[in-house]
Amino acid sequence: VIQKAEEDNSVKFWTLSSRGVVKAIPLIFKKFLESNGFYKFCPDGQKNYVFVKVTNNLIENTTEKEIKDFILNYLHDLDDMAIYNYFADQTRLFKEDFLSLLGTIDVYFIEDSKDTSYLYFENCAVKITKSAIEVIDYLELQGFVWRDQIIPRPYYPSETETNDYSLFIENVSDQDKERILMMRSTLGFLLHSYKNISYCPAVILNDEHISDTANGG
Template sequence: MIVENINGSFYKIAPNNGNIKVIIEKAKLLNFWENLGYRKLILKSGKYELVKVNENSIVEIVEDYRLADEVRTYLETLNHQIVFEEFLKKDYASSSLIKSLKGIEIKFSNGNSNEAQFFYKNGVVKISSTAHSITPYNEYEGYIWKDQVVDRVFSPTSEYKKSEFASFVNKLSGLDSNRFKSLRSIIGYMLHSYKDPTNSPAIILLDEDMDMEQEEAKGGKGKSLLARGIGKIIPYYFKEGKNFNKNFPFSGLEKHHKMIFIDDIKKGFDFESLFAIITGDFSFEKKFKNEEVISFSESPKILISSNYMVSGVRGFSEERRKVEFEVSSYYGPHLTPFEDFGHRLFDDWDEMEWTRFDSFMLFCCKEFLKHGLVKADSINLADNKLKNDTDPKFIEFMDEEITNDCKIDKRELFNSFKEKYKPDFILLSSNQFTKWLKIWASSRGHITKIDKSNSKQYFEVIIKR
C-alpha cells in the first residue's frame, strides 16, 4: 500500500520512515459518533446510559460495542483495515472516552390530557377527541423510545367497526352497548400514556359469573387476549400473577414499557401493595443491580386480570385506585375466540384486518379523551364484594331482618345472628359484626347510624327506596 497522506474523518494515515503511521484523533472520533446520533443520556441519579438517537426523535439504549461496530463498518467501506487495527490496540471505545460524548437529558413525550400520541413506522400519530394527524419523525419535537414504534404503517380506515377485535371486545361486554362503551374507554385509557396525577387507577378485569360461595375460578373469558391487543399498540411488561410475590417482580421492566399486565392473580392478592406504584414514582429492583426509579409521569399504567375478587384496604383510598370491569361469559370452555372467528386473532390477520384493528383501537382512545373512563353498572360485582368482605350467611340474615326503617339494639341483633347460625360464628367479635353492618348498609345504599343510649348501642337504618 503506497501512502502519501490520507486524512479520514477521525484519523490520519501517513508515511513514517518507510513504514505507515496511523494517528486516531479522539476529539474527531467523538464527533464521528455524535454525527451518527450517539449520545450520553444523563439519568436523574447522575449516572448515564449510552443511547443512539435516530431521525432526531427515536432513542434506543445501546451497548458500547456498537461504537466499535460503527468504526469497523466505516473503515471497511474505505478499505482502511490498518486504521481499525490501531483502533483495537488502544481500545478507543472505552468508558473513559464514552463519558466525553455530548450529554443529553430527555423528557419523553406521553401526550397530555387532551392529546394522545402513538408511534408507527410512518410517523407520530396524534389523536384528539375529534381528529388525528401524522407527523414525520424528523419533524417531531420530542423523543420516544425505539421500542415504542409499532412495526406497521398507520393507514386509517372508516371500516374500523368491522374489525374482528371490535367484535371481540363487544362480546366481552356481553353485547351490551353501555358496557361496550365502558370497555372501549378502558382500552383508550390504557393506550394513552399520559397519567393524570389526580386519577390514574389500575384496571381490573374480573369474570361476571364469579362464584364467591363456591370459590370457583372459571377463567378463559378472553381477558388475556384483550391485554395482548392493547400490547399490539403500546409496549407492555407481562407478569404472571402466580409469581408476582417472588423476589424482583419487576426485574424485566424497561423504561419503554407503558403498561404492566399482571395476569391471573392468585386468591388473596394484596392490592394495597400496588398503591405506591399507582400514585407515585415507581421504584423497583433488578437482580444484581441498584434500585431504579421511573417518575410518575413516565411510569406504566397497571392492568390486572383475576378470577377472584381483588381487595386491599376497603374505602375511598382503595376505590379511587382501581376501576373494575366484569367480563361477560360469552367465551369460556363452551366457546373460544379461535372457534368463534375460525382462526387466531392477530397471528392470522392480513394487512386489511390490521388496518381495521389500528383504527378501532385509536377510536377507543378518541372516546376516552372525549368521555373519560366510563364505569359500567355492576352485574354481580357489588354482591361479590359484599360476600368477599362479609359472609353470605350474614347477608342473608340482614336482608331478611332489615326490610324497613328501624332502630335495633345492636347486641340483640348480634346475638340473634349467632344463635341462628351457631356454631358457625362462635368466634365472631362484636367489633367485626359492627364492621359487617356498615359494609352491608353501604353496599345496599342504606343510611345508617350507631347511637348509644342507656349503656346500649343502637343500629339505626333508613332503607334506600
C-alpha cells in the same frame, strides 16, 4: 431535531505518518461520532449517563461495543487494513472512560397529556384526541421518542370503524351499548400513559355472573 449525518469517506479521525504509524485524533473522533448521532444522555433525576444513538427524532440506548462496531464497519469500507487494524486493536478508544468525551444531549421527550395520547408505529406517529386521529411523520414531531416505544408494524388508517377487534369488544359486552362504552374507556385508560397519581384505579375484568362455576371467560 438532530438529523443523522451522511457518512463521508473523506472524514479522517486519525493521522498516518510516512512510516505507517497510525494515531487517533480525539477531537475529530468525537465530532465524527456525534455527527452520526452518538451522545451521552443523563435521564431525569440521575447523575449517571448512558450512551445513546439519535436518528432524526428517534433515540435508543447503545453500548461501547455497538460504537466500536460502527467505527470498524466505517473503516472496513475504506479498504485500508492498517487503519482498520489500529482501531480494532485500540480497545481503550471504546472504553467508557474514553467515550465520555462525547457531548451530553438534552432532549425533550413527547409525553401524553390529559387530552392527547400518542402511539408510535414503524411508518408514523399517531396523535389521538377525543375528536380526531392524526397521522404525523416522525420528522414533524416536536420532540423525541424512544425507539423501543415503536410498535413493530406500520399503521394505515381504517376506512371503517368495524373490524375484528371492535366485534370482539361488542361480543364480550353482550352488545350492550353502555358496557361497550365502558370497555372502550377502560382500554383507552390502559393505553394512555398520562395518569393522575391521585386517582389511578386498577382494572379488573370479571365473568358476567360471579359464581363458583366458570362462565367460559
